[in-house]
Amino acid sequence: MARSILHMLSPLKHMSPFDINMAVDAGFDVVIPYTGVGLDEIPSLVQDAIFSRAPGEGSRTSVFIAGKSGGLALDMHEAARKAFVPPFALNLFTDPAGAFTTGAAMVAKVKAALRDGHGGDLAGRRVPIFGGTGVVAYCASVLVALEGGKAVLIGYDGAKRVGDIADDIKRRFGVDVGHADGSTQEARRAAIAEAEIILACGRAGVNILDAADLAAAPRLLVAADVNAVPPAGVEGVGAMANGEPFGDGTALAVGALAIGNVKYKTELGLFRRLLATDKPISLDFRDAYKLALEITG
Incomplete structure (x- = not known):
């Protein structure tokens, strides 16, 4: 099986150490942060990632979208999704500033x-x-x-x-x-x-x-x-x-x-969901809410 790789993209100067720690603890083999990423750069970065692996290994590559703007993060998420060239795709998880x-x-x-x-x-x-x-x-x-x-x-x-x-x-x-x-x-x-x-x-x-x-x-x-x-x-x-x-x-x-206890379990759980899937998935705050509801009973 191909190694699990997480590309962490942020428009800010720094990637959150909190999110990096969470991703590593979740079990990704390789975690690479990218900072200062513009919305217009998302398609080329995503396509570099999807074309480097066979379509059947798309779920072993994930992109995490960070930052501090909800609107921009959602725009980046959509730009990443639109950059897929079926059957080439990867996992997406968006959680700006956690x-x-x-x-x-x-x-x-x-x-x-x-x-x-x-x-x-x-x-x-x-x-x-x-x-x-x-x-x-x-x-x-x-x-x-x-x-x-x-x-x-x-x-x-x-x-x-x-x-x-x-x-x-x-x-x-x-x-x-x-x-x-x-x-x-x-x-x-x-x-x-x-x-x-x-x-x-x-x-x-x-x-x-x-x-x-x-x-x-x-x-x-x-x-x-x-x-x-x-x-x-x-x-x-x-x-x-x-x-x-x-x-x-x-x-x-x-x-x-x-x-915060539920937030921690939710973010960790979504990272682990990326690692467990055998088909590319896309996660945002609505998916986080579904998991948080499960955690809170």
């Missing part, structure tokens, strides 16, 4: 907390998502919308950028995602007034909502936060929180380490 697997894990953990703690699901729930310009929020908003929830991207610098992201999501996935201003305390409190779920996907070490802010969300059922660096993104949601009550005891908390 955010697709993180977003998938976050939504899966929230869904489990709703099910176990409140006997419900995401359908019809109003879900403001803070850190709305980031890739985790991008991924999470699409997954919430696909589950029938009312995802709303909240912009720390106003509504314009998150509005553009919501338009991009509608174009790509055909789902509606709302957007709102989160640049002031008053705007943030207005954004959570009808919230049943709050997702905090903001920068590490930044408190987005304090206890007084949360008082403006009387219908809150679950709050999840991917920030593991103090202070918490949502006050009262500890990094180790795993579905226990917080605040006045009505809402449940899901913290960064509980999400």
